[in-house]
Amino acid sequence: MKTGLVSLIGTALLAGSALAAVETANLQWPLNGSTQPAGLDLTVYSRVLKTGCTGACDMIGCTDLEPNLFFRPEGGAWDSVAMTLNTADCYAPSEEYAGVIPGVSMAGNFVDFYIEYHDTSDDTYYYAEGFDSAAPAQYLLSQLTTEEFTYTMCLNTCNLPQGTLNPGVAGPFNSWGFTNLVDNGGGIWCYDLVVPAGSDPTIQFKFRNNADWESLPGGPFVNREYHIAPGSTSDSGEYLWNDDECAGLPTELTHNLTVIFEVDMSYQDPASYSGGVSIQGSAAPLTWDAGATPMTPQAGNTFTTGLTFLAGSSTNIEFKFTRNDGVSWGWESVGNRALFLDESAWPAPFIVPVQFWDNYQPPQVTTVPVNVTFSIDMNCLDASAYAGGVSVTGGGDVLANWTPGVNLLSDANNDGIYDITLTYPAGSGFDWEHKFNMSADGVNWNWEDNVANRPFTISDANTDQVLATVAWDNWLCPPSISISYIGANQVMLSWNAVPGATSYNVYGDAEPFFVPAPENLLGTTASTSYNHNVVLNKRCFVVTANN
Numbered sequence: 001m002k003t004g005l006v007s008l009i010g011t012a013l014l015a016g017s018a019l020a021a022v023e024t025a026n027l028q029w030p031l032n033g034s035t036q037p038a039g040l041d042l043t044v045y046s047r048v049l050k051t052g053c054t055g056a057c058d059m060i061g062c063t064d065l066e067p068n069l070f071f072r073p074e075g076g077a078w079d080s081v082a083m084t085l086n087t088a089d090c091y092a093p094s095e096e097y098a099g100v101i102p103g104v105s106m107a108g109n110f111v112d113f114y115i116e117y118h119d120t121s122d123d124t125y126y127y128a129e130g131f132d133s134a135a136p137a138q139y140l141l142s143q144l145t146t147e148e149f150t151y152t153m154c155l156n157t158c159n160l161p162q163g164t165l166n167p168g169v170a171g172p173f174n175s176w177g178f179t180n181l182v183d184n185g186g187g188i189w190c191y192d193l194v195v196p197a198g199s200d201p202t203i204q205f206k207f208r209n210n211a212d213w214e215s216l217p218g219g220p221f222v223n224r225e226y227h228i229a230p231g232s233t234s235d236s237g238e239y240l241w242n243d244d245e246c247a248g249l250p251t252e253l254t255h256n257l258t259v260i261f262e263v264d265m266s267y268q269d270p271a272s273y274s275g276g277v278s279i280q281g282s283a284a285p286l287t288w289d290a291g292a293t294p295m296t297p298q299a300g301n302t303f304t305t306g307l308t309f310l311a312g313s314s315t316n317i318e319f320k321f322t323r324n325d326g327v328s329w330g331w332e333s334v335g336n337r338a339l340f341l342d343e344s345a346w347p348a349p350f351i352v353p354v355q356f357w358d359n360y361q362p363p364q365v366t367t368v369p370v371n372v373t374f375s376i377d378m379n380c381l382d383a384s385a386y387a388g389g390v391s392v393t394g395g396g397d398v399l400a401n402w403t404p405g406v407n408l409l410s411d412a413n414n415d416g417i418y419d420i421t422l423t424y425p426a427g428s429g430f431d432w433e434h435k436f437n438m439s440a441d442g443v444n445w446n447w448e449d450n451v452a453n454r455p456f457t458i459s460d461a462n463t464d465q466v467l468a469t470v471a472w473d474n475w476l477c478p479p480s481i482s483i484s485y486i487g488a489n490q491v492m493l494s495w496n497a498v499p500g501a502t503s504y505n506v507y508g509d510a511e512p513f514f515v516p517a518p519e520n521l522l523g524t525t526a527s528t529s530y531n532h533n534v535v536l537n538k539r540c541f542v543v544t545a546n547n
Contacts, residue, residue, distance in 0.1 A: 022065070022117055022126040023049045027137060028096060031221065032129070037200035038108075038141040041502075042101045044069055045086065046115045046128050047094045055092035061085040062095060066118040069099030070133065074108030074141075078133060079527055083115070088462070102526035104503040112136035142201045142227070149199075149228050152236035154190040155181060155207045158246035161342060164210060166353045171205035171223075174364070175430065175459040178208055182359055185318075185338045188238065201228040207241060214242050249340065253313045257341055258306055258349040263321050264356050266301040275324030277303040282318040282336075285309070290322040290329035306349065315341045321357060334359050363429060370424045370458045375469040376409065376436050379416035380477040388442030390418045394434030394453070398422050404437035404445035417469060424458055431457050436472065448473045471500050476545040479504065479528075483541070486531070493541055494529040501545035506530045512540045 025048040036042050046067065048054060053062035067083040083099035105111060114136045115128040131137040155167050167189045168178040181189035195203065203226040206214050216222045226237060240246065261279055278291045285307050286293060295303035309317075318336035322329045342350055356362065374392045390409045393402050399422070400406035409418035433453035437445045450473045458465060471477065479495035486492045493506060503526050507516040514520065522532060524546075532541075 021050070021122065021124065022119055023051060025049070025115065025117055025126055025128040027115065027129050027131070029221065030139065032131070032137040033140070035140045035142050035202045035225070035227065036106065036111075037202070038106050038143050039103050040106060040200070041103045042106060042139070043098050044101060044113065044115070045096055045098050046083070047091055047096045048117055048126075048128070049094045050119070051093065054095040055090075057090035057092055059085075059087055061097075064119055064121040066120060067097045067099070068116050068118070069101065069113065070116060070136075071101045071105055071111055071113040072136070073105045073111050076105070076107075079105060079525070081527065102502055104524075104526045106141055108141060110141055111139050113139065143230075145195060145197055145199050145201050145228055147231060147233050148197050149195040149232060150234045151193045151195065151203055151226060151228075152190055152234075153193060153205060153226075154184070154188050154236065154238040156238055156240050156246070157187045157189060157209075158240070158249070159244050160209055160241050161344070164353065166210045168208045169205055170208055170213075171203065173203075173205075175457050175461065177364060177430070177459055177461075179364070180361055181207075182361075183335075183337050185335055187338055187340070190236075195228065201230075202226070203228065207239065209241070216243060250315055253309060253311050253315060253341060253343055255311050255343055255346045257309050257311075257313075257343045257346060259309060259341060260304065260306050260349050260351045261295070261319070262298075262302055262304045262352070262354045263295065264300075264302050264354050265323075267360050267362065268301075268323075268357050270301075272325050272330075273323040275326040275329075278322045278324075278329070279305060279319055280322060281320075283309065283313055286317070286319060290331065291324060295321075302354070309341060313341070315343075317341065321355070323357070332358050365427045365429055366424065366458060366460050368426050368460055368463055370428065370460070370462070371421050371464045372424060372456070372458060373419055373421045373464075373466040374409070374434065374436075375417055375419035375467065377417055377469055377471045377477070378411075378438075380475045381438075381472055385440055385446075386438035388439035388444075391437045391439075391445070392420060392422075392434055393437060395432055396428075398424050398428070399432070399434055404447070405439065405442070409436075419469075428458065430459060431455065436470075438472070450474065471498075474500055474547065476501055476547055479543045479545055481541060481543050489534050490531060491534055492529055492531050493543065495543050497528050498545040500547050502526065503546045504528070504530075505544045505546060506532070507542040507544070508532065509540055514540065514542070516542050516544060 025046055028045040028047050050062055053064050068080045069083050070078055070080045072078045081099050083097040086096040086098050114131040117126040153169060157165055157167055167181045169181060169191050170176045170178060173193060179191060181191050184190050204223045206223050263277060265273055277295045279293050279295055280286060280288050295305040297303050317339050320332050320336050322331050378386055391404050392407050393400050393404050407420055409420040411418045433455050435448050435453055437447055439445045456467055476498050479498055481493055481495045484492045503524050505524050506522045507520045508522045509520045
């Protein structure tokens, strides 16, 4: 057979119909050698290039390729899952595939893994970045935290242009969005991140300045990491943008510089500033006399003023705002704001980023509409229990403010999976909760009782978000098993994937109606198949799903 296969390939090559081979494939994310949380599912991404096949940017992908993710927990055996095409974006001329290492395999101190691309056009195999079973890639594993932890992450802005300073931080905790840092004075801006107990002890983050991201040594996919020590409850760290050293900055102005200040009072009671808003500061023309430098009201509840600082003035000043409620002037409750007067664009004015009274943090909201698809598997229930409808409800207008029966799901494919797509308009908050409801008559609605409100997060980064399909009340349906003989006295048991299941127990006995018990447990696996050498007293099988 091997000789015949070689002859056939040789004939194809002579005919000039050879297909391109896989040229390259990588471990896109997470990076090899990084630390990941133990016990949680981990999605691994890889990009592959095969000219003429990958990069069509369709919903199918290169049909020549069969990508598989292999993984092995510390002290365990190799297992694998098929990887699926990531259709969230186009990566032409490459394609991106994703596979999940289940939480049950994220055990011990590490998990080995590698990605194999089987090219069916020439029956060859390509291993991403050269890692294979003999020399695998590896993720280190860390146990979840046991205490609530607060990490104060601070950015020293000494090497950032002060005229456009608007520092923030991004990470998984805000879906890699933008969370403003708070000015602690002296060019140090900070954010207190609260990490609940039971979280990944590795904090990943990067600093941002307006739309700009840090570029850290090691490449664009390198993030900052902080590892929470076991039992620790708080810590802090100060960082420099890009890890660059501070450059020497001038201490005096060399020109007369016009500086534009603006404060946003949108989130304050209008009565509290009915008598006006003023700015105070440490250097002329500013003084620390409340109300001495009134600002001009603008549309949108903002106040502005333009002031000229003379040549020779210090480039480092402090300032804050006061307001008048019609009776007296009152001060902000925050500390003085530090400001470096940047004249690099002179003679253009130096425009200070908009400040909010008391450094108020406006709610983070989306800037574009976001579609969210909710789906639930009702196959475990008798259809009469939900003959009157299945609905989803939650906080906010989109989810009908926890009113059941408004957002009705449908089963267009008649597969027992009910879904609905709802649109969150621009200006919606990021974090929401929901639950499902069902009704036998369309009038009286039952709620999921055994699960907490189901949280989800939206962002501009994913405008068509499909939430994972869940089972009603997180019930697990019994798997449907099939048996195939694959060799002498050997069978393969296979079953459907059960939504919400993290592993499966396989039991065997001679009796067809036996009760699964520890003494007849054959094994536990995270996959949906199991090979078994048949013995005389183990001819009947039961598979149960675990979560």
